Amino acid sequence: MLVFWKERLILLAVPKTGTTALEGALAPRAQFVLRDPPQIKHAPLYRARRFVVPLIEAAGGSGFETVAAVREPVDWLGSWWRYRQRDDLAGQVNSTRGVGFDDFVDQFARGKPAPYAAVGSQARFVGDGEGNVAVDHLFRYESMELLVGFLEERLATRIDLPRVNVSPEHPMDLPEHVASKLRRKRAAEFSVWEQARA
Numbered sequence: 001m002l003v004f005w006k007e008r009l010i011l012l013a014v015p016k017t018g019t020t021a022l023e024g025a026l027a028p029r030a031q032f033v034l035r036d037p038p039q040i041k042h043a044p045l046y047r048a049r050r051f052v053v054p055l056i057e058a059a060g061g062s063g064f065e066t067v068a069a070v071r072e073p074v075d076w077l078g079s080w081w082r083y084r085q086r087d088d089l090a091g092q093v094n095s096t097r098g099v100g101f102d103d104f105v106d107q108f109a110r111g112k113p114a115p116y117a118a119v120g121s122q123a124r125f126v127g128d129g130e131g132n133v134a135v136d137h138l139f140r141y142e143s144m145e146l147l148v149g150f151l152e153e154r155l156a157t158r159i160d161l162p163r164v165n166v167s168p169e170h171p172m173d174l175p176e177h178v179a180s181k182l183r184r185k186r187a188a189e190f191s192v193w194e195q196a197r198a
Contacts, residue, residue: 001043001052003032005061007154010052012068013042014125016079017141019069021161022151029157044125045134066134067150070122070196071141073182073189077105078172080119094118101172109178109185123188131188138196146197 002011002023011026013019019042027033034052035041043052045066056064071079081096081104089095093115096104107117128134139147148159183190 001032001034001041001048002026002030003034003052003056003064004029004155005031008061008064009154010048010064010066011151012045012048012066012126012135014068014070014122015042015120016076016083017069017071018144018161022159025159025161026151026155026157029155045127046124046129065136067137067139067147068126068135069139069141069144069147070126070193072193073122073186074105074172074174074179075142076122076189077101077108077119077182080104081172084116102175102178105174105182106178109182121186121189123186123192126192127188133192133195138192140193140196140198143198 001013003009004011011019011022011030013023015038023033023035023041027035032052034043045068048066053064056062070076078101081099081101084094084096090097096116099116104117107113108119110117123131126133126135126138137150139150144161148161151157152159
């Protein structure tokens, strides 16, 4: 999470949406940089409102807007699935080694997924707790150039985004019955992505 004081802007770090690259490019320009541990870096909107905004207001700040990116849900899950196949997770409950992508998605679509598929919710991350998008400026990861353009204009700076923290490529075949279940059980994930600027 990055806070830009003069511009009254908070950049939320939705996991697996290019936020590490944005942080690398913009951290020197931000007044607050919340990068570790991951629970702080990736604090969702409701947590930012509960802890960060009161801190800002106590220091005399007001009128801050939020900006974030969300990723197409199947692609987002694919990034998580690939990321959790890395060597340092081998043998741990959140490792996806030996787990097919279809099984990973099927687990994610359940009410209580297995630990390896418990990756949170983009909809909850950017929502108000009642099913509505509450981030002021929401962009699609797939249209990163729009987000970069918005930030360049708002922050009056040039942004050069390197590719960092990229998960290795693996085939991601998803049978229709699993894709349908995901859309049915996790409709909010698709709704949020469809509402984002593209």
